[in-house]
Amino acid sequence: MNDQAVLRERRQLALPREICERLGIDIGDRVELSVEGDALIARPTKRRALDALREIQAAFAGAAVSEGELLRASRQVRRQVTAERYGKKP
Numbered sequence: 001m002n003d004q005a006v007l008r009e010r011r012q013l014a015l016p017r018e019i020c021e022r023l024g025i026d027i028g029d030r031v032e033l034s035v036e037g038d039a040l041i042a043r044p045t046k047r048r049a050l051d052a053l054r055e056i057q058a059a060f061a062g063a064a065v066s067e068g069e070l071l072r073a074s075r076q077v078r079r080q081v082t083a084e085r086y087g088k089k090p
Contacts, residue, residue: 015042023047 005013015025023044025031030045060067 003016003019005015007013020026023042024047025044032043032045032048034041034043060070
């Protein structure tokens, strides 16, 4: 998909609607910008977060520890840390 945008006076770009829809981004969403060679690359940051979540879920699928077990263990550790810092019983 090739389209054009005009760099405005305050260095702002308006992205074409079709590109936003294809990337799944909307007004107010954050976009990560990078330069690769002489190309400007724009990646939706929420897409990166969703990709990371999928990787984590895939790791759980192949792990000996379930997501629920990890959550229970993290709650216990949080209680212990709170007790150590603030003198409360775990």
